[in-house]
């Protein structure tokens with residue numbers, strides 16, 4: 001019981017940390033795109049967690065996470081198109097210098113997310129690799145470390 005309370009507290013604290021980080025962002029355009037990335041992170045964490053055995057496999061939850069991921073990926077170009085900055089942002093100016101390439105990375109994520117088959121644990125395991133690679137590919141080029 002004690003352990004449960006401790007884990008829950010730590011969980012709540014880290015969630016609060018995320019909300020606080022966004023509260024520091026004054027530019028609403030930047031805040032929105034960070035929140036979109038958080039949605040992407042959350043749905044990918046569900047699928048990745050199942051693949052790693054950290055989250056129980058549930059085809060319905062997997063399907064919902066996949067749908068959220070595909071939908072959010074489709075919103076990346078519109079969310080990043082305005083060339084806006086904020087001191088809290090990790091976006092690199094290269095995004096707007098190489099806009100077409102940035103959109104290709106967004107489309108790659110959407111395609112990889114769409115290709116995942118959420119109906120079984122095996123197909124989820126096969127599908128998360130290409131999704132993770134597309135996150136990394138874009139962050140490598142367009143986000144500060």
Ligand code: HEC
Nearest residue numbers: 034037040041044089090091105106109134135138142143
């Ligand atoms: C098309 C490029 C692109 C793709 C694909 C992409 N990201 Fe991002 N991501 C970015 C950029 C750029 C930022 C920095 C945004 C900022 O700080 O203004 C970012 C920021 C983030 C953040 C930090 C958000 C915050 O609150 O500051 C997380 C988490 C994240 N991405 C997760 C992911 C995950 C997980 C995937 C894949 C499932 C992914 N991203 C795919 C470009 C991308």
